[in-house]
Amino acid sequence: MRPATLRGSTLRVAAGGILALLGVGVGFLLLPRASRKLEDSRKAAAQAGTSLARAQGELAAAQEESLRLRQNRATLDRLLANLPHEPVGQLTWRLSQELFTQAATHGVRLVAVKYGGPAHEGTRGMPLESVDVEFTALGLYADLKAFMLGLEKGRLPFAVVSAKLDENPEGAQLAIALRAFRQAAADGEHR
Numbered sequence: 001m002r003p004a005t006l007r008g009s010t011l012r013v014a015a016g017g018i019l020a021l022l023g024v025g026v027g028f029l030l031l032p033r034a035s036r037k038l039e040d041s042r043k044a045a046a047q048a049g050t051s052l053a054r055a056q057g058e059l060a061a062a063q064e065e066s067l068r069l070r071q072n073r074a075t076l077d078r079l080l081a082n083l084p085h086e087p088v089g090q091l092t093w094r095l096s097q098e099l100f101t102q103a104a105t106h107g108v109r110l111v112a113v114k115y116g117g118p119a120h121e122g123t124r125g126m127p128l129e130s131v132d133v134e135f136t137a138l139g140l141y142a143d144l145k146a147f148m149l150g151l152e153k154g155r156l157p158f159a160v161v162s163a164k165l166d167e168n169p170e171g172a173q174l175a176i177a178l179r180a181f182r183q184a185a186a187d188g189e190h191r
Contacts, residue, residue, distance in 0.1 A: 106147040108139040127184035137174045
């Protein structure tokens with residue numbers, strides 16, 4: 001019985017060796033593929049992470065831009081709601097009152113105040129008109145500064161188009177051009 005057992009054991013060892021060689025061969029064939037697949041999946045995960053981070057950055061930038069646009073729109077809506085609807089003559093009168101009130105308050109003398117006629121401004125959906133005002137203010141530098149700050153804090157809707165400061169021994173001279181805005185009359189309305 002011993003030789004049969006020995007023979008069976010030898011066959012088992014031989015079969016195990018063959019299976020081990022086949023396993024090593026299969027390992028040599030499949031291991032590089034599995035390694036490549038693992039490396040490819042790692043690269044894909046890294047690229048996906050980079051793409052995700054870039055997309056999140058773009059989304060955050062788009063959200064900030066959207067918020068900024070909404071805030072700007074709200075500011076524009078408030079500004080347009082506060083624009084006067086009054087006729088040009090009344091707007092000119094209010095501008096004149098504001099200029100001379102601020103001049104008297106700050107000890108500034110106004111010279112050569114000129115008002116232009118209304119001009120249409122190009123806007124979408126909102127008919128705007130502007131009135132240009134040019135004048136020269138004379139006084140000390142500190143008074144002229146306070147005068148301009150007072151005008152800017154006023155409630156009249158205008159923009160400073162230009163301002164040129166000249167100084168001389170008697171004081172300072174500020175040549176100013178303002179542009180005041182109002183909502184123009186709708187078609188068919190006369191103001």
